[in-house]
Amino acid sequence: MAADIRSELKALLRAALEAVAPECGATAIQLERPRQAGHGDFACNLALQLAKPLKRSPRDIAARLVAELPPSPLVVRAEVAGAGFINFTLTPAARRQVVHAVLAQGADYGRSALGGGQKVQVEFVSANPTGPLHVGHDRGAAYGASLASLLDFAGYRVTREFYVNDAGRQMDILALSTWLRYLELHGSTLPFPENAYRGDYVRAMAAAMQKAHGAHYRRDPARLLDGAPEAAADAEGHLDALIAGAKRLLGEDYAYVHDFALTEQLSDARDDLAQFGVHFDVWFSERSLFDTGLVEQAVARLAAQGHVYEQDGARWFRSTAFGDEKDRVVQRENGLYTYFASDIAYHLNKYERGFDRIIDIWGADHHGYIPRVKGAVEALGLDPGRLEVALVQFAVLYREGRKTSMSTRAGEFVTLRELRQEVGNDACRFFYVLRKSDQHLDFDLDLAKSRTNENPVFYIQYAHARIASVLAQWAGEPARLATVDLSPLAAERELALCARLAEFPEVVENAARECAPHLVAFHLKELAGEFHSYYNAERFLVDEAKLREARLALCLAVRQVLANGLAIIGVSAPDSM
């Protein structure tokens, strides 16, 4: 609807341009929505753009353009303003028609064909399954989930994916940690390494393992230390020796312990995220890349292209040839592939799955990783332009005015679960999306907890609930409002509200283009604000039937847009609070 008005106005301007300056007929015509109400519904800067090539004053050109504008039933006034803007004021009927559009399209209002059905993959969270999700992950979860919904709404076919790092040393450390706690339950007094996973959840897993299998995985802890360096002298070496010892003593049972811990953590993460309203279509296993030989193949493919060389016994990818700072090891001296190697394979796999766009959402601390991954993609002969990396800055948590430190291994962190319970799902989701993702963020826990009613999410939900309440008291049939006569909506406040509704599809497209769901959140805040003003200024359930129904139709349209927007952000739209 709004797009129709835009294209109509552009056509008018195009015609005027042909009459005034045919030699500049190729100039792109830009329409924007002025901030100030006095500047009409749409503004065009065409005359300002033409000033230089035509060597005439912008206001003069604007006046000529206005004089040549063909008449239109949508436009009540076109005038020159400011430095040479052309401001269009629409007729009230044109401004009101959006209400019918919203009510007719319902939950689909704002849906766009921008994506053209392209396949896009959004990979996010992808946390190591070595402990509960914590506040270092939830911002990425909220952003990724909202972005995925947004792109879906904007006409893309979206796959939401979680990459499971189930192949590395960190998983071995978790398995070891769990097993050591399990041995403690069976009387072991072996000192627990400082640098192993110390969180209580590890003890819980050990207890679960004991409950399910009794002493089946018990081994003599004294034999575990054979040949291990002193923890004090070489903490990491000590840990590796313990892992080797665990594998030696457990034999084939090691795989069970390992997978037990992995499965526990993964299902915990899955539940946690599901309760946060975050769902994935694919949980992609890193280990599967090794099992299917894809890591080997990917490196071989790089080597075949001449991008791999040997040095110091290791094999290196020449990423400097693709803009990276230094070359990177893909296969270590000990024969093991690096995490980077499996990541190359993973991205190769992503391309092979035929996505038109691949969006990786990473924590900002991984920014240095971008050139090597893009470089590898390019080296494989793939189009690096299809791969986009969105960085999410970490939220810094403050408790009683002090920064809270986070360490998974030390077990000191605020979990996503705790944060959700303290702040609430809706507020939490909204809070994160209300910030631009690449902006640093201070999260004051005490403020979020003690004054949740100050969170803007309630402001928006309240508007939704208020409308629901009014409609309930009206007790009429909402479907009937879809075709009601809107002409009683003549007040400036009502027409401004209509304009805000008409903007929603533009906001969706813009937000999708920018991968910026926060734009949707801000738009909803403004819409809710204008509605609250309206609510306080006018009564809806008035005696005069035509006016009452027109106003209720507008309210219903507002409620619909609020609901559609909140759905993108992953926040509920309650009828009562």
Next chain:
RNA sequence: GCGCCCGUAGCUCAGCUGGAUAGAGUACUUGGCUACGAACCAAGGGGUCAGGAGUUCGAAUCUCUUCGGGCGCGCCA
């Protein structure tokens, strides 16, 4: 040292591909419930858009530079 991100009101943050007098929330000061929900509304004060230079009709926005902050620079993941 090199690279990436950032610096806007006391605080937390918006500001769309450069547009008109830089905006919200919060805090502070006032006013509004015998009302369709006061988790709301109305009004007020509060700014060298970190500093400087450049690009042009026009800069918070683009370029360069200085200062300040965050992060990254492993045969870790």
